[in-house]
Amino acid sequence: MTMNSKQKKKEVKTWRPLVNVLFTLLFCVVFPFVWWLFATVDYHNQKITNLAICISVIVIYSLLIIGLNILLHYFKVLNIRSYNFNIPILSVFLWIILTSYISKFNIYARVGVAIAVVVVITLIVNFTTGKIEDNMEKKAKQLEEEKLKKEIEDLNK
Numbered sequence: 001m002t003m004n005s006k007q008k009k010k011e012v013k014t015w016r017p018l019v020n021v022l023f024t025l026l027f028c029v030v031f032p033f034v035w036w037l038f039a040t041v042d043y044h045n046q047k048i049t050n051l052a053i054c055i056s057v058i059v060i061y062s063l064l065i066i067g068l069n070i071l072l073h074y075f076k077v078l079n080i081r082s083y084n085f086n087i088p089i090l091s092v093f094l095w096i097i098l099t100s101y102i103s104k105f106n107i108y109a110r111v112g113v114a115i116a117v118v119v120v121i122t123l124i125v126n127f128t129t130g131k132i133e134d135n136m137e138k139k140a141k142q143l144e145e146e147k148l149k150k151e152i153e154d155l156n157k
Contacts, residue, residue, distance in 0.1 A: 020082045023072070027065050028086045032058065032093035040100035042107055051101060058097050062090045080136075083129050088122045 038047045039054045048054055069086050072078040095114045099105050 016077075016079055019077060020079055020085075023069070023078060023082065024085050024089065027068070028089045028093075031061065032090065032097070035061075036093060036097050036100075040097055042096075042100050055098065055101070058094060062094050065090060080129055080133060084122065084126050087125045088118045091121045092118045 035058055037043055037045060039058070040046060066087065069078060069082060073080055073082070092114045095117050096110055099110045099113075100107075
């Protein structure tokens with residue numbers, strides 16, 4: 001489509017993809033990775049030795065981040081597809097950190113099982129978000145149809 005000098009190209013710029021990536025990196029990767037470095041014996045650098053604190057902090061943090069993800073999606077800051085990345089990333093870190101306290105479970109076996117866990121969780125989350133998106137589209141379509149019916153009724157009066 002060509003444009004003449006009177007027409008201006010309207011570009012819609014959105015920061016949503018950048019916000020999704022930054023949220024994932026800052027909240028779902030950085031802190032769990034740092035916690036994995038300093039709260040487990042995997043890197044022989046364990047600074048936090050209390051097992052209850054090590055486990056409760058990462059579990060509570062993961063639940064808070066999932067809640068924050070839901071809240072930011074509700075306020076339309078994050079896309080619903082961010083669940084497809086954030087929940088599996090959190091689950092892999094959660095799995096690796098929580099299983100690091102089992103002394104007979106080496107890192108290679110934990111990573112192998114973590115891959116299987118992530119595949120299963122990703123499929124579940126992807127299926128769930130797909131159903132939620134379908135329901136949102138149906139509701140939007142119903143609202144649009146109701147609005148059109150109301151406009152037609154108003155025109156007929």
